[in-house]
Amino acid sequence: MTDFKNKRVWLVGASEGIGRCLAKKLAKAGASLILSARNEDRLRSLLEEIDGQQHLILPLDATKKESIEKVWNEIQSLNAIPDIFIYNSGYYEPMSATNFDFDIIKKMLDINLYGAFSTLAKIIPAFIQNHKGHIVLVGSIAGYVGLPRSIGYGASKAGIINLAESLNCDLNKQGIRVQVVNPGFVKTRLTDKNTFDMPFIITADEAATYIFKGLCSSSFEIRFPWLFSTLLKILRFFPYRLYFFLLQGLSRNTSS
Numbered sequence: 001m002t003d004f005k006n007k008r009v010w011l012v013g014a015s016e017g018i019g020r021c022l023a024k025k026l027a028k029a030g031a032s033l034i035l036s037a038r039n040e041d042r043l044r045s046l047l048e049e050i051d052g053q054q055h056l057i058l059p060l061d062a063t064k065k066e067s068i069e070k071v072w073n074e075i076q077s078l079n080a081i082p083d084i085f086i087y088n089s090g091y092y093e094p095m096s097a098t099n100f101d102f103d104i105i106k107k108m109l110d111i112n113l114y115g116a117f118s119t120l121a122k123i124i125p126a127f128i129q130n131h132k133g134h135i136v137l138v139g140s141i142a143g144y145v146g147l148p149r150s151i152g153y154g155a156s157k158a159g160i161i162n163l164a165e166s167l168n169c170d171l172n173k174q175g176i177r178v179q180v181v182n183p184g185f186v187k188t189r190l191t192d193k194n195t196f197d198m199p200f201i202i203t204a205d206e207a208a209t210y211i212f213k214g215l216c217s218s219s220f221e222i223r224f225p226w227l228f229s230t231l232l233k234i235l236r237f238f239p240y241r242l243y244f245f246l247l248q249g250l251s252r253n254t255s256s
């Protein structure tokens, strides 16, 4: 069991949904938190809920290099390099190739994938220098395979999974732990946009409980719910003919 009492956690994407619930669990376990996202008011209200003098709010926009630079300088000047870095920021718009909208796709890639790269550019050298650290990237089971109406989002999350795998290969020997979190459907403002039935949907608090438990485990991947994530994982190994046949069925059943 990880002892969070002496740990400082930088959680990017802490203001809403899964990140907000996870922040509460980490604070309850005694971690010192650096809470980041764009919405400062929502971060302040979170701080009021979690009690404790040791937490910091450092708002940032993960798509803006200068915003990350500013926060990183503050972290360094406060001598507050984290032990654990969690990149949870995300944006989703359901999109079919028949409504291909590059601006929205770019927004998803900028927040979900390039934001992770930009923040990691600060964290990784510091962790290497200290010969320790723990990196957690939030992906999605939508990153396992190409799914209907997942243009942009699916690619960004496949990128996160691939990135986490590469980081784990390269950083393990440096004493740095890497984990990837792949949730199924979770009820948040992200999925409130979906007009189709979402199988096995869980609450943000349940998702945060899975993540919290996973952080304490030795697994590389934290995925949930078990049955749904296993079914999608198995799909990866199907021959393409069968795979597309099954997804066409899914596409018909989930059409809005």
Ligand SMILES: NC(=O)c1ccc[n+]([C@@H]2O[C@H](COP(=O)([O-])OP(=O)(O)OC[C@H]3O[C@@H](n4cnc5c(N)ncnc54)[C@H](OP(=O)(O)O)[C@@H]3O)[C@@H](O)[C@H]2O)c1
Pocket: 012, 013, 014, 015, 016, 017, 018, 019, 036, 037, 038, 039, 040, 042, 060, 061, 062, 063, 088, 089, 090, 091, 092, 111, 112, 115, 138, 139, 140, 141, 182, 183, 184, 185, 186, 187, 188, 189, 190, 191, 204
């Ligand atoms: N909900 C699901 O079913 C589901 C499934 C699989 C994976 N996920 C992933 O889980 C993560 C959390 O999602 P959620 O469902 O909890 O969504 P959410 O409630 O919309 O929360 C997203 C978080 O990302 C932050 N964020 C968005 N744009 C940002 C930016 N430019 N810079 C910094 N932070 C930014 C938001 O804060 P601000 O708006 O204040 O910036 C918020 O704190 C995401 O990575 C998502 O892709 C969710």
